[in-house]
Amino acid sequence: MGATSYQALSQTWARIYRLAHLHSIAAWDSAAMMPPKGSEARAAAMAEMQALLHRMSTEPQLQGLIDAAQGESLDAWQTANLREIGRDWRLSNALPEALVQAQSLAGARCEHAWRTQRHANDWPGFLENFREVLRLSREEAQRRADASGLAPYDALLDKFEPAMTSAEVDRLFGEVQQWLPGLVQEVRERQSRETIVSPQGPFPKQAQRALSLEVMQRLGFDFEAGRLDESAHPFSGGVPEDTRLTTRYREDNFVQSLMGTIHETGHARYEQNLPRAWLGQPVAQARSMAIHESQSLSFEMQLGMSPGFVGLLAPLLSAHFGAQPAFEPHALHRLLTRVEPGLIRVDADELTYPAHVIVRYRIERALIAGEAQAEDVPTLWDEAMQSLLGLSTRGNFKDGCMQDTHWSDGAFGYFPCYTLGAMYAAQWFAAMRRAVPDLDARIANADFAPMFDWLREQIWSQGCRWTTAELVRRASGEVPNTRHYRRHLEARYLN
Amino acid sequence: MGATSYQALSQTWARIYRLAHLHSIAAWDSAAMMPPKGSEARAAAMAEMQALLHRMSTEPQLQGLIDAAQGESLDAWQTANLREIGRDWRLSNALPEALVQAQSLAGARCEHAWRTQRHANDWPGFLENFREVLRLSREEAQRRADASGLAPYDALLDKFEPAMTSAEVDRLFGEVQQWLPGLVQEVRERQSRETIVSPQGPFPKQAQRALSLEVMQRLGFDFEAGRLDESAHPFSGGVPEDTRLTTRYREDNFVQSLMGTIHETGHARYEQNLPRAWLGQPVAQARSMAIHESQSLSFEMQLGMSPGFVGLLAPLLSAHFGAQPAFEPHALHRLLTRVEPGLIRVDADELTYPAHVIVRYRIERALIAGEAQAEDVPTLWDEAMQSLLGLSTRGNFKDGCMQDTHWSDGAFGYFPCYTLGAMYAAQWFAAMRRAVPDLDARIANADFAPMFDWLREQIWSQGCRWTTAELVRRASGEVPNTRHYRRHLEARYLN
Numbered sequence: 002m003g004a005t006s007y008q009a010l011s012q013t014w015a016r017i018y019r020l021a022h023l024h025s026i027a028a029w030d031s032a033a034m035m036p037p038k039g040s041e042a043r044a045a046a047m048a049e050m051q052a053l054l055h056r057m058s059t060e061p062q063l064q065g066l067i068d069a070a071q072g073e074s075l076d077a078w079q080t081a082n083l084r085e086i087g088r089d090w091r092l093s094n095a096l097p098e099a100l101v102q103a104q105s106l107a108g109a110r111c112e113h114a115w116r117t118q119r120h121a122n123d124w125p126g127f128l129e130n131f132r133e134v135l136r137l138s139r140e141e142a143q144r145r146a147d148a149s150g151l152a153p154y155d156a157l158l159d160k161f162e163p164a165m166t167s168a169e170v171d172r173l174f175g176e177v178q179q180w181l182p183g184l185v186q187e188v189r190e191r192q193s194r195e196t197i198v199s200p201q202g203p204f205p206k207q208a209q210r211a212l213s214l215e216v217m218q219r220l221g222f223d224f225e226a227g228r229l230d231e232s233a234h235p236f237s238g239g240v241p242e243d244t245r246l247t248t249r250y251r252e253d254n255f256v257q258s259l260m261g262t263i264h265e266t267g268h269a270r271y272e273q274n275l276p277r278a279w280l281g282q283p284v285a286q287a288r289s290m291a292i293h294e295s296q297s298l299s300f301e302m303q304l305g306m307s308p309g310f311v312g313l314l315a316p317l318l319s320a321h322f323g324a325q326p327a328f329e330p331h332a333l334h335r336l337l338t339r340v341e342p343g344l345i346r347v348d349a350d351e352l353t354y355p356a357h358v359i360v361r362y363r364i365e366r367a368l369i370a371g372e373a374q375a376e377d378v379p380t381l382w383d384e385a386m387q388s389l390l391g392l393s394t395r396g397n398f399k400d401g402c403m404q405d406t407h408w409s410d411g412a413f414g415y416f417p418c419y420t421l422g423a424m425y426a427a428q429w430f431a432a433m434r435r436a437v438p439d440l441d442a443r444i445a446n447a448d449f450a451p452m453f454d455w456l457r458e459q460i461w462s463q464g465c466r467w468t469t470a471e472l473v474r475r476a477s478g479e480v481p482n483t484r485h486y487r488r489h490l491e492a493r494y495l496n
Numbered sequence: 497m498g499a500t501s502y503q504a505l506s507q508t509w510a511r512i513y514r515l516a517h518l519h520s521i522a523a524w525d526s527a528a529m530m531p532p533k534g535s536e537a538r539a540a541a542m543a544e545m546q547a548l549l550h551r552m553s554t555e556p557q558l559q560g561l562i563d564a565a566q567g568e569s570l571d572a573w574q575t576a577n578l579r580e581i582g583r584d585w586r587l588s589n590a591l592p593e594a595l596v597q598a599q600s601l602a603g604a605r606c607e608h609a610w611r612t613q614r615h616a617n618d619w620p621g622f623l624e625n626f627r628e629v630l631r632l633s634r635e636e637a638q639r640r641a642d643a644s645g646l647a648p649y650d651a652l653l654d655k656f657e658p659a660m661t662s663a664e665v666d667r668l669f670g671e672v673q674q675w676l677p678g679l680v681q682e683v684r685e686r687q688s689r690e691t692i693v694s695p696q697g698p699f700p701k702q703a704q705r706a707l708s709l710e711v712m713q714r715l716g717f718d719f720e721a722g723r724l725d726e727s728a729h730p731f732s733g734g735v736p737e738d739t740r741l742t743t744r745y746r747e748d749n750f751v752q753s754l755m756g757t758i759h760e761t762g763h764a765r766y767e768q769n770l771p772r773a774w775l776g777q778p779v780a781q782a783r784s785m786a787i788h789e790s791q792s793l794s795f796e797m798q799l800g801m802s803p804g805f806v807g808l809l810a811p812l813l814s815a816h817f818g819a820q821p822a823f824e825p826h827a828l829h830r831l832l833t834r835v836e837p838g839l840i841r842v843d844a845d846e847l848t849y850p851a852h853v854i855v856r857y858r859i860e861r862a863l864i865a866g867e868a869q870a871e872d873v874p875t876l877w878d879e880a881m882q883s884l885l886g887l888s889t890r891g892n893f894k895d896g897c898m899q900d901t902h903w904s905d906g907a908f909g910y911f912p913c914y915t916l917g918a919m920y921a922a923q924w925f926a927a928m929r930r931a932v933p934d935l936d937a938r939i940a941n942a943d944f945a946p947m948f949d950w951l952r953e954q955i956w957s958q959g960c961r962w963t964t965a966e967l968v969r970r971a972s973g974e975v976p977n978t979r980h981y982r983r984h985l986e987a988r989y990l991n
Contacts, residue, residue: 020548022541023518030521034529038721039738042775046517053515053548226533243534280537 006069007079010086011282017057018281022240024050029245032232044109052102058093078284078466085283085465092160095148096141104137104411111409116233124379124398131409132375135368138411142369154369157414161290162421163469167366169481170417173424174362176483177355182389184487185352188340188494195335200327204255212255212321213248213262216314220266220300221453222246223273234347234406235261237268237297241280244269255322256337257348259314260301267300268293270453274461285464288472290415292460294422295429302351302423303430304452306337306493309445338493342390344400352494353390355423360385361405361416369413378402425473427485429456432477501564502574505581506777512552513776517735519545524740527727539604547597553588573779573961580778580960587655590643591636599632599906606904611728619874619893626904627870630863633906637864649864652909656785657916658964662861664976665912668919669857671978672850677884679982680847683835683989692831695822699750707750707816708743708757711809715761715795716948717741718768729842729901730756732763732792736775739764750817751832752843754809755796762795763788765948769956780959783967785910787955789917790924797846797918798925798984799947801832804940833988837885839895847989848885850918855880856900856911864908873897920968922980924951927972 004012024047031043067087075083111130118127138157145156155166213229227244239245246265250258271287279285287293304310311334318328326332340350346357364381367373373381382402383394394401407415434440437451444452459476466472473481499507519542526538562585565578606625613622633652640651650661708724722739734740741760745753766782774780782788799805806829813823821827835845841852859876862868868876874889877897881887889896902910929935932946939947954971961967968976 016544019537019541019544022537023522023545026522026525026538027518030525034723036720036723036738038718039735042514042517042735042737043521046514049511049514050518223533225531228529228531240534240537242537243531 005073006066007073007075007083010063010066010070011082013057013060013063014086014089014283015281017054020050020057021054024054025238025240026243026245029238029247032234032236032238033230033245033247040109040113044106044113047109048102048105051105052098055093055096055098055101058090059098063090078279081466082279082282082284085286088163089283091148092145095145095156097144100137100140100144104134104141107133107137108410112406115403115406115409119399119403122397122399122403124403127398127403127409128375134409134411135375138413139369139371141411142413154366154414157369158417159414161412161415161418163289165289165291165417165421165469170362170421173481173483174355174359174417174420177420177486178359180487181352181355184490184494185340185342188352191495192340197336197339198327198329198332200255200336201325202254203252204322206250206252208321209250209252209255209258212317213258215317215321216259216262217246217266219447220263220270220449222266222269226273227269229262235265237265237272239272241272241275241285244272255318260305260337263305264297264301267297270300270456271296271461274457276462276464276466279464283465288460288463288465288467289469290418291421291425292469292472294418295425296422296456296460298423298426299429299452299456303426303489304444304449306334306351307441307444308334309441311337312445313447340494342392344386344392344394344397345404347404351423352490355420356389358416358420360389361407364402365408365413365416421481424481424483424486427489428473428477428479428482429460430489431485432459500568501561502568502570502578505558505561505565506577508552508555508558509581509584509778510776512549515545515552516549519549520733520735521738521740524733524742527729527731527733528725528740528742535604535608539601539608542604543597543600546600547593550588550591550593550596553585554593558585573774576961577774577777577779580781583658584778586643587640590640590651592639595632595635595639599629599636602628602632603905607901610898610901610904614894614898617892617894617898619898622893622898622904623870629904629906630870633908634864634866636906637908649861649909652864653912654909656907656910656913658784660784660786660912660916660964665857665916668976668978669850669854669912669915672915672981673854675982676847676850679985679989680835680837683847686990687835690830692834693822693824693827695750695817695831696820697749698747699817701745701747703816704745704747704750704753707754707812710812710816711754711757712741712761714808714942715758715765715944717761717764721768722764724757730760732760732767734767736767736770736780739767750813755800755832756842758800759792759796762792765795765951766791766956769952771957771959771961774959778960783955783958783960783962784964785913786916786920787964787967789913790920791917791951791955793918793921794924794947794951798921799939799944801829801846801988802936802939803829804936806832807940808942835989837887839881839887839889839892840899842899846918847985850915851884853911853915855884856902859897860903860908860911916976919976919978919981922984923968923972923974923977924955925984926980927954 027043027047031040035043067090070083107130111134114130115127139153142153142157145151146153149156149159151159152167158165158167158170217229218224226242227239227246229246229248231249232247233249235248237244237246246262246269248258248262248265271293275287276285312330315328315330315333318333327336340352342353343349346354349357360382363385364373364378367381368375379398379402386392386394386401433452433455436455437443440451460472463472467475473479522538522542526535530538562582570578602625606629609625610622634648637648637652640646641648644651644654646654647662653660653662653665712724713719721737722734722741724741724743726744727742728744730743732739732741741757741764743753743757743760766788770782771780807825810823810825810828813828822831835847837848838844841849844852855877858880859868859873862876863870874893874897878889881889881896928947928950931950932938935946955967958967962970
């Protein structure tokens with residue numbers, strides 16, 4: 002009995018999964034472990050692997066197998082898996098191998114140089130590598146546009162957020178821009194009358210690490226299937242079977258590392274709870290980057306900054322750092338929900354964060370469309386920051402357009418996912434509260450089971466079983482919208 | 497202008513090198529970083545990569561390219577590179593891909609289970625996996641024998657120590673066995689009249705780590721191109737551009753970790769100083785496992801336990817652990833050179849170590865020849881340990897035949913390299929002292945440059961430029977022999 006076309010495809014993608022495992026671990030290692038002189042050989046190794054994976058998913062016989070598999074008898078999960086295999090195949094076939102390899106090398110070179118250039122505020126140095134990254138990303142966008150019929154920027158967005166379009170992002174972000182500036186202003190006025198009790202450091206790194214580990218434990222992170230380490234830019238990586246989180250510690254400020262760890266734990270729990278029976282197949286992957294971000298923000302923002310959870314954090318802080326007035330629950334909640342426009346996205350509060358995303362979204366769309374050039378970025382950045390947050394970044398590249406790693410890596414189209422994720426997270430919690438009316442009381446009582454159960458059932462265990470639109474509708478009963486996001490922010494910041 | 501056959505081969509092996517980089521880093525990660533639940537997916541990923549690398553080095557067109565390249569105009573290094581490419585090709589072509597993949601999986605399974613089985617002294621449990629590993633290794637040996645015309649065990653030995661035969665090992669080990677038992681007895685009698693000042697612990701892990709790092713620094717380890725971490729079984733791994741050492745710390749005993757670190761630093765400096773211009777090609781690899789071991793033992797035994805070096809260690813120990821009588825140079829030297837037959841190879845002193853190797857060599861040869869079966873190993877082990885070191889391991893599997901990881905991984909043919917390495921190291925130091933008559937005085941003065949320069953010039957920078965026999969002759973002016981090894985041991989232990 003011969004294998005079906007579906008089985009042949011499934012075997013190919015299982016091989017791709019196994020090899021991509023090594024790429025993921027090497028990527029984590031590059032950020033968390035690798036000494037500087039290893040970077041050149043590492044970049045070459047990873048580019049070689051990307052080219053190989055690309056070749057595997059563009060083998061000429063795959064198209065015929067995909068066509069044939071459509072006619073085979075498949076169950077619902079297999080059908081979804083075939084859809085995702087097809088999507089993967091289309092994404093890969095849009096690009097020639099030479100471009101994939103060139104992008105991997107140019108991205109690694111730009112990103113590696115950026116690590117020192119950023120600190121040196123060296124925009125001209127960065128620009129040299131960045132031009133090439135942008136040139137290759139534009140070529141990528143054009144090729145993806147040709148293959149998909151989407152506009153070039155939309156074709157990049159689709160990599161991270163399948164089926165999302167810039168028209169839809171414009172609609173959603175447009176709504177946010179209507180109410181957000183007024184809300185920020187109102188909140189800032191109120192908060193100007195509040196007193197903030199500043200935590201008194203230093204907060205030793207070892208104590209911060211112990212606190213992080215304890216919080217991760219309470220949030221259900223499986224330490225038998227993952228680790229916490231340090232890197233300059235925190236992320237959640239590795240593989241679903243072995244999730245690698247990173248954070249960074251500043252001894253004068255524990256908040257960043259703590260909330261960062263909670264954020265990454267949300268990503269990690271999604272990965273650790275993807276449908277195990279399907280691991281190794283595309284249908285078992287996380288649905289999209291915005292859905293992924295909705296998990297980290299469910300943990301960091303929806304749960305982590307809720308009064309109930311902050312009440313649980315307070316004694317933990319005293320246990321790890323010694324008691325002080327700033328750790329009193331009410332003071333701590335005020336501290337965590339303090340709104341203050343700033344230059345740095347990753348340090349931004351919940352309320353001004355979307356402005357940082359909109360700045361980047363506007364600029365990257367113009368860059369990919371060819372309406373702006375690499376050298377225009379600092380000016381565009383300064384103008385957008387002035388108009389959205391009233392802050393200038395003139396001459397300050399390191400806290401301006403050089404602060405993120407995304408563009409140096411060629412990850413154009415990623416930024417919108419952060420705010421889409423915040424919006425989805427609010428939608429999940431609204432649905433959760435309908436299903437579990439005493440959700441907040443239970444959270445305050447350290448009972449996170451209702452939240453985890455809901456997320457596991459509605460999101461984590463679904464992998465790519467549904468399209469994003471279907472997943473959102475099934476989980477929340479609504480289409481993607483900004484209503485719950487607005488309500489959440491108003492409830493939290495105007496109460 | 498078309499590329500030459502040599503160039504095509506060189507490109508293929510450069511690709512293999514880049515992909516093998518990811519395999520090496522994943523192997524290090526598995527031992528030093530990976531949480532337990534990651535092991536199954538990791539084993540599958542690494543087996544997939546081994547199968548892929550095997551496929552790449554057995555592509556049908558390679559044979560024609562290798563034949564054609566023989567007729568091309570090549571310089572001396574290219575000629576040596578082509579010889580090593582040919583060797584690699586022959587080694588790969590001797591085995592079908594299915595066997596490679598089966599061995600990788602069976603080895604990973606056996607090794608992973610062994611980690612807990614060893615502590616539980618669970619020989620029957622281990623035997624279950626080990627039978628399969630042995631069966632596959634015998635198949636490997638037979639296939640390699642068929643392809644090379646060597647005897648099956650010699651064909652495995654040749655993987656690690658090219659051109660070495662069991663006849664030659666028998667000759668060399670036979671010499672050692674003639675004088676070693678008498679020497680051990682004489683030394684033990686002398687030492688029975690000596691008083692040992694035992695170091696008083698505990699020795700905190702952090703202090704041991706700081707000491708290890710300082711010693712590595714002094715021994716020229718490049719921390720910009722490597723790391724030191726912990727693992728259950730210390731090793732030197734990673735890639736030449738990024739060398740990953742591991743050690744382990746016991747708070748009641750600093751000697752193991754310290755000398756282990758010095759040992760691994762010898763391996764690492766070899767890797768870090770392989771011919772840079774050729775990195776990525778087979779000719780830039782370390783020459784063989786015995787030559788590799790000759791570097792670690794040059795550092796640990798020849799240098800590390802020399803009176804001059806011990807004199808430098810003494811104040812370092814006091815600085816990291818606080819002064820105590822055991823750290824006085826003379827007392828420390830006595831401690832480090834104490835001879836005492838024991839059960840554990842990795843804890844063995846310099847003088848009884850070869851006995852551990854001979855035990856293993858005899859048994860593994862019999863296993864591969866089919867003269868012994870997997871279930872016979874504990875009895876054979878006990879008999880050999882009784883006869884060579886007068887110690888019984890009956891019923892004590894964990895400190896007997898289950899103590900090493902080599903066989904669970906299917907690495908039959910590796911063990912002889914340890915003692916061959918000790919022999920080579922003595923040959924290097926004899927040659928070094930002829931070239932640098934005041935070598936020992938300079939070492940005592942913390943001037944290691946003559947030693948490092950000699951090793952860099954004669955060994956490290958040569959990679960695989962020469963066959964092992966040529967390398968040994970060029971470096972030491974002699975064929976491999978046990979004369980300097982014996983002299984070294986007599987000079988150190990009977991003085």
